[in-house]
Amino acid sequence: MQKISVAHIQNKKVKQEKITMLTAYDYPMGVLLDKAGVDMVLVGDSVANVVLGLESTTEVGMFEMLHHAKAVRRGVKEALLIGDMPYESYQTATQDAVANAKRFVDEAGCDAVKLEWFDRCIEVAADIVQAGIPVMGHVGLTPQTAEQLGGFKVQGKDADSAKIIIGNAKALEEAGCFSIVLECVPDKIAQLITKQLSIPTIGIGAGLYCDGQVLVTHDLLGLFDRFRPKFSKQYVDLGAAVVDGVKNFCQEVRQGKFPDEVHSYSIKQEELSKINGGDLV
Numbered sequence: 107m108q109k110i111s112v113a114h115i116q117n118k119k120v121k122q123e124k125i126t127m128l129t130a131y132d133y134p135m136g137v138l139l140d141k142a143g144v145d146m147v148l149v150g151d152s153v154a155n156v157v158l159g160l161e162s163t164t165e166v167g168m169f170e171m172l173h174h175a176k177a178v179r180r181g182v183k184e185a186l187l188i189g190d191m192p193y194e195s196y197q198t199a200t201q202d203a204v205a206n207a208k209r210f211v212d213e214a215g216c217d218a219v220k221l222e223w224f225d226r227c228i229e230v231a232a233d234i235v236q237a238g239i240p241v242m243g244h245v246g247l248t249p250q251t252a253e254q255l256g257g258f259k260v261q262g263k264d265a266d267s268a269k270i271i272i273g274n275a276k277a278l279e280e281a282g283c284f285s286i287v288l289e290c291v292p293d294k295i296a297q298l299i300t301k302q303l304s305i306p307t308i309g310i311g312a313g314l315y316c317d318g319q320v321l322v323t324h325d326l327l328g329l330f331d332r333f334r335p336k337f338s339k340q341y342v343d344l345g346a347a348v349v350d351g352v353k354n355f356c357q358e359v360r361q362g363k364f365p366d367e368v369h370s371y372s373i374k375q376e377e378l379s380k381i382n383g384g385d386l387v
Contacts, residue, residue: 110145110186112218112240112284118145118317119306125318127188127308128326131157131174135323136181146186146308148220148320149175151193151250155332156324163249164193168206171195175214188242189216193250196221200233207234207241220287222248223274228281235282243278245271246312247290258335260311262291275299275307287320288312290337311337 108114118125127146130136131153139147151163153174158166175189189210196203203221210216218240221231231241246261262268272295275286285306288296293313300307300315309316321338324330328343358364 109184112186115145115186115306116284119304125306125308127318127320128323129153129320130178130182130323133177133181136178138181139323140182140184144185145318146188146320147178147182148188149178149190149214149216150322151190152322156322156330167192168195168209172209172214175210175216179215186217187215188218188220189214191219191221196230196234197224197226200226200230203230204233204237204239207239208237211239218242218284220244222250223278224248224251227274228277231278231283232281241281241283242308243275243281243283243286244289245274245278245286245291246288249289258290260290260292262295268292268295271295272299272302275303279303279305288316311335 115125125146126144127148128139128144129148129150129152130139131149136147149171151166151171153170154160154163154166157174158170160166171189171192175187179187191203191206191210195206207219210219219234220242221227221234222244227243231243234241247258249258262271268291271288271291275288278286283305285308286299286303287308287310288299289309290311291299293315296307296309296312297315300317306317308318308320310320322330325334325338326341328340328345329348331345334340355364
């Protein structure tokens with residue numbers, strides 16, 4: 107399979123081909139998602155919740171995000187790799203935002219970065235694009251600033267707030283974003299945005315009409331049960347399989363069944379006899 111580019115992703119919208127995106131935070135998952143044929147892999151700041159056990163995505167910064175992005179890059183060879191810019195890495199000063207975006211590309215090998223909507227989002231997104239770095243926007247529910255939106259709930263449920271989200275999406279397209287994530291917005295609003303934009307929309311809790319879909323991989327695989335949003339579908343319960351496997355391991359160790367001869371190494375008796383007369387202590 108050929109390495110997926112930004113142009114390839116944008117062309118999928120033209121061809122009306124659905125786009126897939128999932129999150130990864132380490133090398134093994136990067137390898138597996140790539141092998142499965144996922145179009146885009148996001149090193150999401152959701153690493154804070156599903157990997158590091160933190161309460162909020164605002165609790166990770168550039169150090170953690172670059173660390174995980176480097177690991178994922180080693181595993182992803184074909185999918186478009188996107189680095190999720192963490193809280194306060196792009197909201198403070200424009201020059202800092204550009205510098206941090208460059209770190210995702212230069213240090214971690216990402217193909218693009220993603221940033222969530224905030225008051226100066228247009229200016230920052232345009233400057234990062236001008237610096238030659240592809241940018242994915244994010245509107246609707248923005249987890250890094252969810253408290254300002256009244257918590258983790260659906261956005262754009264009334265006409266006025268929906269118009270704002272539609273305007274934000276259009277503005278990000280004009281700023282040069284190559285794609286936009288629509289999170290937790292009514293499906294018909296997502297459909298309107300998708301029809302009005304020439305760039306792909308990637309939905310998460312935004313219904314069927316988006317150009318593509320993204321989920322947190324740990325939710326999809328049943329590896330995170332602290333919170334499960336309505337929009338997230340669990341396709342397999344690896345969490346239960348892991349617990350069963352570990353229980354079997356513990357049982358066999360305690361019963362003296364593991365390791366058996368098949369899982370042990372041997373030494374020839376004549377060599378053993380040269381050691382302390384071959385007596386086992």
